[in-house]
Amino acid sequence: MRYSGLRVIMEGLRGNTGWTPAWRDPDPKPEYDAIIIGGGGHGLATAFYLAKNHGMTNIAVLERGYLGGGNVGRNTTIVRANYGLPGNSEFYSHSLKLWEGMEQELNYNVMHSQRGIINLFHSDGARDAAARRGNAMINQGDDAILLDRDGVRKLLPYLDFDNHRFPVYGGLYHPRGGTARHDAVAWGYARGADARGVDLIQNCAVTGIDIEDGRVVGVQTTRGAIRAKKVGMAVAGRTSQVAEMAGFRVPIESHVLQAFVTEGLKPVIDHVITFGAGHFYISQSDKGGLVFGGDLDLYASYAARGNLPTAEHVVEAAVQLMPVIGKARMLRSWGGIMDMSPDGSPIIDRTHIEGLYLNCGWCYGGFKAVPGSGYSFAHLIATDAHHAPAARYRLDRFRTGVGIMDEEATGSQHNLH
Amino acid sequence: MRIAGKGLVDRAAEVRFTFDGKWYRGFAGDTVASALLANDVRLVARSFKYHRPRGIFGAGSEEPNALVTVGRGGQASPNTRATVQELYEGLAVVSQNRWPYLDRDLMAVNDLVAPFLSAGFYYKTFMWPRAFWEKLYEPVIRRAAGLGALSGEPDADTYEKAFAHCDLLVIGSGPAGLMAALTAGRAGADVILAEEDARLGGRLLAEDEGVDGLTGPEWVTGVLAELEALPNVRVMTRTTVTGAYDQGTYGALERVAHHLGDAGGRPLECFWRIVAQRAVLAAGALERPIAFADNDRPGIMAAGAVRTYLHRYGVSPGASVAVFGNNDDAHRTARDLAAAGVEVAAVIDSRAGVSVDGDFEVISGATVTGTKGRLGLSEIEVSVNGGTRKIVADCLAVSGGWNPTVHLTCHMNGRPEWRDDIAAFVPSGDAVPGMIPAGATVGVFSTAGCLADGVRAAAQALGALEIAVPDVAVPEAEDRAYVLEPIWRVAGTRRAWLDFQNDVTVKDIELAAKENYRSVEHMKRYTTQGMAPDQGKNSNVGALAVLADVTGRAIPETGTTTFRPPFVPVSLSALAAGARDKGFAPERYTTSHPANVARQAPMVEAGMWYRPSYFPAPGEVTWRESCDREVTMVRAAVGVSDVSTLGKIDIQGPDAGAFLDFVYTNMFSTLKVGRVRYGLMLREDGHVMDDGTTARLGEQHYVMTTTTAAAGQVMRHLEFVHQGLRPDLDVRFVSVTEQWAQFAVAGPKSRALLNTVLDAPIDDESWPFMACGAVSVAGVAGRLFRISFSGEHAYEVAVPARYGEALYRFLLSQAEVLGGGPYGMEALNVLRIEKGFITHSEITGRVTAFDIGMERMISAKKDCIGKTAAARPGLVDPDRERLVGLRPVGAVKQLTAGAHLFNDGAPARREHDQGYITSVGWSPTFDSYLGLGFLRRGPERYGEKVKMVDHLRGVETVCEVCNPVFFDPEGGRVRG
C-alpha cells in the first residue's frame, strides 16, 4: 500500500477501515540466503538495502523482541554529519545524504527535521578544535558555520550568557543537522524490507551460531534452527553476547546511556544544542517535549536503566545553560545499552569466520548512522567487499593501530567515549 | 457545589484565587480542583490533539485532564495539576492549550477533522514536497502541539537538594503505610514516612470509613501524634517518592512552598536522595476509567475522586450525579452522595443482577453508551436490555476497578504480574531489592486488610534489619471483599477515550492492531498511548486490555505495562538545585587571584581554575597590544606568571625512581639529586597522556609537575599503576598542587629579580639550567627550579601557598623596577609557540610520541606504560601527521588554528587533506603569525610550501613548513 495525503483523506472518509498491515508476521523458513541478527534500525536498514540494492530477497531479520525495540527506539533522535576524522567524515556524510532522501525512498514520513545543530564551545582551545572539525566537515562537502558569541546569541537568545560558569565563546553550527522520529525509522525500513520480500521474524531469539570448518552455516533460535550461508550481526548493545555464541571476543564494553523527556510544552527550543563543557544536549520534539541527555552513567551495564548522579548532572547542565527551562518537568527517563568501542567509532567488517559479518560499536551515536550503516553493511554482506564510505571501520585497527578513529581522543578506555 | 457539614477544609479561612482572570473563593485546605468544583467550574482544560473540552477527572497527581499554569512571570509553572496545587490567597491559575479562549478554542477544529488524524496518520503524509516539512508542516504541527508554555524568563524560584538516610522508608501514609510506620517507629528503627499529599491518611481522608471506632481522619490524627512524638520517625508530607534506584537509593520531591503565596525564604522544592536499608511501598491504587463513547467530557470523573471531593473537601462535583461501574466500590459513591443529600441520578452497573440498598435507581447489566454536553456533561445514554435510555446528569462517576500503584516496583526493570481475580497487575516479587510492597499496592483493598498488611510489611522489614518486632494491635475496620467483573470498553461506533490527555481512543488501538503494530510497545509508540504527562497511569491497563481483545489474546500474553522514573514529573530546577550560575562547577582560585583582579586582568577558565588572560596597561585598547607588550617584556627584561595551577605531585620512597621509570617513557632513576628533567607520559594504548617536568629533591624524593588540564587524571593514573600494577614498589605520593604557590620568573633579568627575594643570591654555577633545590625566600622555606617554558633564562619559585600572594605582589613590584611585570595566558601561549613547546592543544589524546618527534624519548632500556602499544605499526607510520612549525610566506599573513593543510594547488577536500593547525599566535618577536600543526610526514618536509585553508573564517594562506622551534633553536638563552 502506498501512503499519501490523499490516501489518508480517502481512508478517513471510509472510517479508516482500508489500512493494511505495515509488515507480515511470517514463520521462519528452514533456510535463507542471508540472515540478519537484530531487528533494530541497523538490522532493518541492512535488510532493506540488501533487497533493494543487491536483489537479495530470500533473507530474514531475526529479532528476539519486537522490531525497533533496541536503541533505535530509545535514543534522542539526533541526525548529523559533523565528524572531523577521516573514516567517520565520509561515512556520516553518506548517511546524512541517505537521510535526506529517506522519506521518499521508504514512502514513510520519519519526520526528518533539519533544524540545525549548534555545538557550543567555552574556551579558545575548544573553539580551535571546533574550527578544525568544522573545516573537516566542509572539506568533506558538508556544511558548517563557525559562530561567535553574538552569532550564538542571535540563534539562541535564551541561553544564559551572563552568569554562566563556562561562558559561551561561540558555536559550531551545522544547519543540515537535526532530528527524526526514531520509531518511524525502524518502521519505515521494516515496511520497506517486508514489501521487498524480506521475512521479519519477531520474538525469535538467536541462541547459537552454527559454524562448520570455519564458516557459518546457520543459527539456532528459539523458533528452531535456520540455515544460512551468510549471517550478519547488527545487535549493538549485545554484540559481546552474540559474538560469544560464535566463540570470539570483541573490543566492546556495554554501558548505559540515559535519556530524558519533559512534559509537552509550547515551542521554546528550535534547534539541537550541545553543551560540551557540561556533557549535555537538547532538542524539542514536535509533540513539545524537551528531549535531552548527556554523558554515560560510566559503568558497564546491561540494565538499560541508569542512576541519579548522571541524571542530576545532565539536568544541572541544562538549567545552567538555559535557566528558562527550569520550570519544565522531567516526565520520563530511560536507558539504553551502548556498544562502547575503544575509539568511539564503529566496526563494519568481516570476522575470522567465513560468512559471519559484524556491525557493532556504535557507542552512543548509532541512530544517525542507521541508513549509512545499513547501506554499507548490505554492501559488505552482498559483495564481500567493503563499501568505500565505511572502509575504515575495520575490526583489526586496534591490534595494528592503523586508522584508529578516536574522535574524542580519550584512548582505549571503553567507558570514556 | 459545596456541601454543608462535609469535608476537612477550614471553612473559617476563605482564600481567593483567579482562574483565567476571574476571581473565585475557596477555603484553606482546598486544591485548585476542589475549589473550582465548589464554584461549579467544570471546563478546565483542552486535550492535546483534538482540543476537546476537559474537566477534572481525578483527585491526585495522576490527573490526566486538569493541567493548568499557576503563578506569574519567572514563577509561572505550566502543566501544574489542579488536583495537587493547594490554594493560597491570590493564586493565579490560567488554562492552557487553547486559543484564544478556553470555552471558544479555535484549535478545536482538529476534533472536526479527527477521521483524518487517526493513529500514526503523520507517518503516511506530509512527505511531499520534501522541503515543506521544515518550512510548513513541522512549524504548524509544533505550534499546535505542546501543552502549557514556559514563561520565557529564567526560573525565579529557589530550590534545594539534600540527602537523607534511614532504616526504613515508608512510601505512602494510607492505612498500610501508617501501620508500617507505626510498627517500625515503635520498634526504634529510623523511619522516614513520605506522603505525597499535604495530609497523612490516604483514602482514610476520602472515604466514610471508621477505624477503631473513630472516623478515619480522627484515627489518622492520633497516629500522627504518636509518630511525631517518636524521635526516630521523620514525617515528610508533600513529598513524592519519584524513583527507585540501586542499593536502596530513592529520589523524592518535596514540594516545600508550592502551597504558600510567600515562600518566606524557603525553597520552592527540595529534591531528596534517600538511602534506605529497607522500604515499604504503600502507594495505594489508582482507579481506572472505562472506555465508552464520549467518555471524556467535563463532569465525567473517577468515582473514587468524587468521594474524595465529597469527604475531604465537602464538594459535590455535580448537582445530579450518575454512577457507572463494574464493582461494589462504585455503589459506595452513590450511597455517600445520597447520604450527603446529593441527587443520585442512577447507578449503572455493568454486572447483571446487582442490587444496592439506597434511595436511588440501580440499573444493572447496563452500560453507558454515550454522553452529551458540549462544554460539560448534561446527559448520558444507557444501554440496558437491548434498549437505550437517556438520563440527565451533570456528573458521571466511573469506576472500572482499581490498579495497584506498582510504578516504583518497575523502576529497576521489575515486570508486574497479572492477577485475574482483581483484573490488575501487582508487583512481582522482589522487584526492587529491599522494597516490600503492601496494602492496596499488592491488591489488598479493604481498610482492615491494608492496616494488617502494613504491620506485616514492617515486620518483614524489621526482621531483615534484625530489629525486634513490637507487638502491634491491628485496628478494627471494614473488611469488605472487592468484587468486580472487568469491563474495559463499551462497544460502539463513536470514539471512546483511553488516554485522555493524548487523545488515544479505542479506534486508534484497533487501527494499530490492524496495521500489525500488535506488540504492546508498537501499539504504544504508534498511538502515543501512555506517553502523556500522566504516563499512562489512568489508561495503560485499559489500552492493553483493548489490544488483547482486538488481537484475540489474553492480557498477560499480550504484554505487561511498565513505568520508568520519575513517578511524577519533577521540575528541572529541583533536579538542578545549586547548579545555577557559578554553582555548576567548583571555582578554583590561585593565591595571585586578588592581585590579578586588582590589575584588571580578564580572568579566563582553565579547567576549574581561573587564570589571567592578559594585564592591560594604560592606553592599551586590545588584548593583542597587551599580549605583544608582555611577550616583548619577557624577551627583553623579565615577566612573572602564576603557574600554581599545574599539578604538583610529591613522590617519595626507596622505589620512587623505579616507579617514575615505569610511568615515564624516559629515565628518572638516573636523574641527579638537585636536577630537573622533562618527562613524557603515555597511556597504556601508546598515545601521549601528559608531559611535564619532574625534579629530584632528594635521593628518595621527587616532585612531578603535570599540566593543569590533566592533573587529576595523572594522579589517578599514578595510583592505578602503583596499586594495580606495581604494588611491589615501595613508593608513596600525594598531590600538593594546592599546598604550593609557584611562579614562573622568565627573561634575561629573571635572576636579578629573584635575587631581590632570595636570602642567598644565586648564580649560574650554583643554579645552572635544569637545577632545582631548596631556597630561602625572604625567610620562608621555598623551592627553586631553573626551568623554562618560554625559551628564556627562567625559573619557577615555589613557596607554601599561604605566602603566595605576598610573594607574587613583591615579585611584581620588583619586576617593574627592572622593566618587567606580570604576563598572562595569552603571552605565555605566544612564548611557548615561539619556542615550539606543546600543550594539550597538541597532545590531544590522539597524538603519539612519534607524532611530536619524541619517539626517541621512549627509553629502549626499560619497559614503561604504553611502550608496547606505541610500537604498533599504525602508531609509527611515517605517513602520520607529525608536528611541524608553520609560518606564512605568501601575500596572506594570517594563520588560524583549526585550519587544515593542503599541498599547494590541491583542492581543499578531504581526500587531499595533509594535516591541520593546532596553535597560532602573533609573534612580536618575529613580527609574524607563527603556527604549530600536524602535517603528513611533517619532519621530512621542512622548507616545503603548503596551503592552509580555513573555510569557516575564509582564510587561505601559503605557509612554509619549518622546525617547530622558531626561537633560539640552539637553546643558548635558557642557559645564558
Added chain:
Amino acid sequence: MRVTCPHCGERDRREFTYQGDALALFRPEPDAGPTVWDDYLHNRGNQPGRVRDLWYHDPCGTWVVVERDTVTHEVFGSEAAAEVAR
C-alpha cells in the same frame, strides 16, 4: 547506586571513578605479542551478569575491584586492587 570501598565502607557512586574490567590489573609482558596485547587493551568478555571491575575511590585514592552484576547492579563485594594485584 552505592559502592563499597574497602577502607571507607559503602559510599555513594558519586565518590567513585569507573575504569572498566579488572583484567587491566594483569598486564602482559612487553614481548607477549600483539594478540595478547590486543586482548589486554581492547577485547572484553563483556557478558551480562557477574563481573569484576575497577573503581577509583576519589576521596581516599584507593583503586577497588568490585564484584557486581551488570544486569541487576547488585554489588557482591569489593577488595583493594593492590590486594588483587599482589
